[in-house]
Amino acid sequence: MHFSIYDSDGIIADSVLISVIIDGTPSALTLSSPEISYTEFPDSISAVWTPTTVSDGMTVSISVVSARDSLYNALAYSDNITFTFDFSPPQFANTTPPNAAIVEEITPLICIDISDDGSGVDWSLVQITVNSTAYDTLNSAVSVDLASGRLCFDPAAIGTSWVGGDSINVCVSASDSPDTCGPNESDTCWFFEIATGGPVVVVSSPAESSIVACEPDSIIWLAADPNGIDWNYLGIVLWTGGDSSFYTAESSEVSTNLLPDADSIAIVLQIPSGIADGTPITACLFDLFDSLGNPCDTTCIDFIVDYNPPYFAVISPADSDTVHSNQPSVVVNLGDNGSGLDLSQTFITIGIDTYLVDSSCITYFDDGDSLVLNPDSCGIFWDGGSEVNICIHAQDFADSDFCGPNVLDTCWVFWISADAPxxxxxxxxxxxxxxxxxxxxxxxxxxxxxxxxxxxxxxxxxxxxxxxxxxxxxxxxxxxxxxxxxxxxxxxxxxxxxxxxxxxxxxxxxxxxxxxxxDYSAPAIIQTEPNNGAMTRDRTQDIVVEFYDYPAGVDSSSLNFDVNGVTITHDRLIWTFSVNGDTLFVRYIPENDDISFPPGESVLVDISVSDTTDYCFDNVMDTSFYFIIEPEVGCYLHPNPFTPNSDGKNDFAVFDYPNMFSESAELAIYDMRGVEVYRENIGPVTGFPDVEPREWLGVDKNGNPLPPGIYMYIVLLDGEVVCSGTVVIAK
CATH class of the missing domain: 2.60.40.1220 (Immunoglobulin-like)
Known part of the structure; x- marks a missing residue:
C-alpha cells in the first residue's frame, strides 16, 4: 500500500507512527519497521507498506496516527483506509444437468451457480460455451439470477435442440471484479448426453407366417416409448409379390389409435384390395422416432393372403351330362391357389353316402390338381336312366384366427343313358x-x-x-x-x-x-362404295363392295378384283364378314399401293366371285361398276361486294369451297366486332351452276336483312376452317 505525508516545513521521519489493524488485530509501525520503505522529500514523505502476513480475504485498516514537522508541529489530519485482499477466482457449483448425466429431453435448461466471496463476480465477463459456440450474458438464451448467482442457458430460446445420443459439452468462464490488480479468472467444463432408445414396436396382427383370408384386412403394429412418439416421420413399406408401396402418417391407408397407456399407440395399415391368392406379403415399419429423435428398430411381418375358396371345375361327367356307362369315373379339377387344399377336410357325397379322399375309391393327383372317384372301387352301379346327384366339400389351410379356412361346397347332376340306338x-x-x-x-x-x-x-x-x-x-x-x-x-x-x-x-x-x-344361285352385289356412277372427291377413294349370297355365303378365296384392268391381290384387300356369313364386305385402299386417281377420271372395277357350298359345285358371279373422281375446287366468293336489294342483280353471294360436290359445310358470318350474325349449312352441290345450296342472301340468323358493311366469314368442313375472308354488303 502506498501513502504520503505532506508539510511545507518538512517532516521528522522518526516522529511518524502508523496504525495497522488486520482482521481486528492492531499493530503499530514506524518508518523504520521492516515492512515499511519510504523516501523523504523537502515537503513530504512517500511510503510503501508491504505486509508479509496477510492472506486472501483479510480486511485491513491503516492510518497515520502521529507525525511532526520540522517546527515540531503535530499531525493535523490523516485518512483511515480500509480494504480487503482478494486473491481467489470465482467458484462454480451445482451444474444442471449434472456432469455425465443422461437427459430425456431435447432442449434441457443448462445452469450453474457462480460465486466470489471477495470482489464478487463480474457478470459482464461471464461466458458459457455449448458445443464450441460461445454465448455471453447479453444473449437472449442466457439468464442470470443475481440474487442467487445462478447462470442458465435455454437452447429453445434460440431454436437449438438435440437428438437422442447427442453429447453436449458445456464450458463456463468467469472473472471477479477487484479494485486494483486482477481480475482473478477461472473456468469449468462438463458434459451430458441426450438419452438413446427409441420406440419399441411389435406386430399385433396378423401373426408371423400366417395365412390371412380376411378381406379387407389390415396390419397392426403396437408402438411404445416413455418419452413419447413423434409421428411426423412414420414410414411403412409393403411388398406384395414383386411390387412395393410406401406409406407415411399422411397416407389415407394409415391410421393411428392412442392406447390407454399414453406412451403407446396402435398403427394400422389397410391392406390394398385385389391381391391375388397366394401372394406373399412383407410389411416393414421404420422411420418412427421418439420425442428425443431416437429411431425405432425396423419391424417386419411376413404372411400370405388367401381370400378365395378352392377352385373347382367338373371335367366329367359334366353338369347335366348324359353318359353311356353304368360306372362312369367322376373327374373334377380341384385345387387352391393360396394356402393349398386341405385333403383331410375334402370329401364327396352321392345321395346319402360320403366318400373321403383317403378311401380306396377316391384318388387325388397333385400334379394335375384332379380328383377321381372310381365307382367300381366304391361298389357303385347305376341303372340306365338313373339321375346322379353328386356334391363335393373342400377347404384350404387359411388360418382360422384370420377368417379362414375358405370353404367350397358345390353340387352337380348327370344321367346314365338307357342305351337306345x-x-x-x-x-x-x-x-x-x-x-x-x-x-x-x-x-x-x-x-x-x-x-x-x-x-x-x-x-x-x-x-x-x-x-x-x-x-x-x-x-x-x-x-x-x-x-x-x-x-x-x-x-x-x-x-x-x-x-x-x-x-x-x-x-x-x-x-x-x-x-x-x-343354293343354286350365284352371289349378288347389293352395294358398292362409291355407288355405280357416283362422284367422289377422294383421289385415293377406298373401293368397297358388299356381296350377298344366301344360304351358301360368299367364298372369299374365289374373288377376282380388278381396278382399271389391274388385278388386286387378296393381301391388298380388307375383308369383313357378317355374323351369319351370308354377306362379305371387301375394301380396297388405293393409297396403300401409292395409287391416286386424277380428278375427273372414271374408275372401272371388274369383279368375279363364287359362293361356298358344301356339296356339288359352287355358283359363280361376274360383274363390274365404275365411279368418277370429283374435280378440284378452291375457296372462292362471288360476287363480292354484292347488293341484296331484290333487284335481280347480285342479290346473293355464292361460296365455293373444297369438296363441295361431295360434302356439306358450315358457313358462319361475323360482324367486324367478331359477333356471329349468321350460321347455316351449305352444299353439297351437283355442279357449278347449282348455287342455291351455297348462297347467302345478306341476312342474319333470323332472316332479317343486315346493314351494308364489311363482314367476316369462315367455311367449316367437319369442324375445321377451310375458307375465310371478308364479304361486303353494298347499297
Whole structure:
C-alpha cells in the first residue's frame, strides 16, 4: 500500500507512527519497521507498506496516527483506509444437468451457480460455451439470477435442440471484479448426453407366417416409448409379390389409435384390395422416432393372403351330362391357389353316402390338381336312366384366427343313358349348303343289337316317311332318301329322325334333326362404295363392295378384283364378314399401293366371285361398276361486294369451297366486332351452276336483312376452317 505525508516545513521521519489493524488485530509501525520503505522529500514523505502476513480475504485498516514537522508541529489530519485482499477466482457449483448425466429431453435448461466471496463476480465477463459456440450474458438464451448467482442457458430460446445420443459439452468462464490488480479468472467444463432408445414396436396382427383370408384386412403394429412418439416421420413399406408401396402418417391407408397407456399407440395399415391368392406379403415399419429423435428398430411381418375358396371345375361327367356307362369315373379339377387344399377336410357325397379322399375309391393327383372317384372301387352301379346327384366339400389351410379356412361346397347332376340306338344324319350335314340336283339324304344308325327298320320314322319338312316310301332305301344300317321332286332354290330343308328302336325294343325317343339349305344361285352385289356412277372427291377413294349370297355365303378365296384392268391381290384387300356369313364386305385402299386417281377420271372395277357350298359345285358371279373422281375446287366468293336489294342483280353471294360436290359445310358470318350474325349449312352441290345450296342472301340468323358493311366469314368442313375472308354488303 502506498501513502504520503505532506508539510511545507518538512517532516521528522522518526516522529511518524502508523496504525495497522488486520482482521481486528492492531499493530503499530514506524518508518523504520521492516515492512515499511519510504523516501523523504523537502515537503513530504512517500511510503510503501508491504505486509508479509496477510492472506486472501483479510480486511485491513491503516492510518497515520502521529507525525511532526520540522517546527515540531503535530499531525493535523490523516485518512483511515480500509480494504480487503482478494486473491481467489470465482467458484462454480451445482451444474444442471449434472456432469455425465443422461437427459430425456431435447432442449434441457443448462445452469450453474457462480460465486466470489471477495470482489464478487463480474457478470459482464461471464461466458458459457455449448458445443464450441460461445454465448455471453447479453444473449437472449442466457439468464442470470443475481440474487442467487445462478447462470442458465435455454437452447429453445434460440431454436437449438438435440437428438437422442447427442453429447453436449458445456464450458463456463468467469472473472471477479477487484479494485486494483486482477481480475482473478477461472473456468469449468462438463458434459451430458441426450438419452438413446427409441420406440419399441411389435406386430399385433396378423401373426408371423400366417395365412390371412380376411378381406379387407389390415396390419397392426403396437408402438411404445416413455418419452413419447413423434409421428411426423412414420414410414411403412409393403411388398406384395414383386411390387412395393410406401406409406407415411399422411397416407389415407394409415391410421393411428392412442392406447390407454399414453406412451403407446396402435398403427394400422389397410391392406390394398385385389391381391391375388397366394401372394406373399412383407410389411416393414421404420422411420418412427421418439420425442428425443431416437429411431425405432425396423419391424417386419411376413404372411400370405388367401381370400378365395378352392377352385373347382367338373371335367366329367359334366353338369347335366348324359353318359353311356353304368360306372362312369367322376373327374373334377380341384385345387387352391393360396394356402393349398386341405385333403383331410375334402370329401364327396352321392345321395346319402360320403366318400373321403383317403378311401380306396377316391384318388387325388397333385400334379394335375384332379380328383377321381372310381365307382367300381366304391361298389357303385347305376341303372340306365338313373339321375346322379353328386356334391363335393373342400377347404384350404387359411388360418382360422384370420377368417379362414375358405370353404367350397358345390353340387352337380348327370344321367346314365338307357342305351337306345345311336343315330347320325350323315348328309347333308346340319347347317350345310348343297347345290346338288338331285340331293340325297343319308342317315346312319349304330346299335349292337341291330336296327328294327319297321320302326324307322323320319320327316322331311314335316312330311313323315318310312322305308317303304318312294325314294327311300336301307342298306348296311344306313338309310338313303332321294326326293322325287327337287328342293326349291334358297329353301331350307329340315330332316328329323323321330323314331327308331333296336331289336330288343330300346327306343330312340328324342327326335334328331338336321337342317340344310339348297343354293343354286350365284352371289349378288347389293352395294358398292362409291355407288355405280357416283362422284367422289377422294383421289385415293377406298373401293368397297358388299356381296350377298344366301344360304351358301360368299367364298372369299374365289374373288377376282380388278381396278382399271389391274388385278388386286387378296393381301391388298380388307375383308369383313357378317355374323351369319351370308354377306362379305371387301375394301380396297388405293393409297396403300401409292395409287391416286386424277380428278375427273372414271374408275372401272371388274369383279368375279363364287359362293361356298358344301356339296356339288359352287355358283359363280361376274360383274363390274365404275365411279368418277370429283374435280378440284378452291375457296372462292362471288360476287363480292354484292347488293341484296331484290333487284335481280347480285342479290346473293355464292361460296365455293373444297369438296363441295361431295360434302356439306358450315358457313358462319361475323360482324367486324367478331359477333356471329349468321350460321347455316351449305352444299353439297351437283355442279357449278347449282348455287342455291351455297348462297347467302345478306341476312342474319333470323332472316332479317343486315346493314351494308364489311363482314367476316369462315367455311367449316367437319369442324375445321377451310375458307375465310371478308364479304361486303353494298347499297
Amino acid at each position: 345311336i343315330v347320325d344324319i350323315v348328309s347333308p350335314a346340319d347347317s350345310s349348303v348343297s347345290s346338288c340336283l338331285p340331293d340325297t339324304i343319308i342317315i346312319a344308325f349304330f346299335d349292337e343289337d341291330g336296327i328294327d327298320t319297321s320302326s324307322i320314322r323320319f320327316t322331311v319338312n314335316g312330311e313323315t316317311l318310312t322305308v317303304d316310301n318312294e325314294g327311300v332305301s336301307f342298306l348296311n344300317d344306313t338309310l338313303y332318301y332321294i326326293p322325287p321332286i327337287p328342293f326349291a332354290d334358297g329353301s331350307s330343308v329340315e330332316v328329323c329322325l323321330t323314331n327308331v328302336a333296336d331289336m330288343l325294343g330300346n327306343a330312340f325317343s328324342t327326335p334328331l334333326c338336321n337342317t340344310f339349305w339348297v
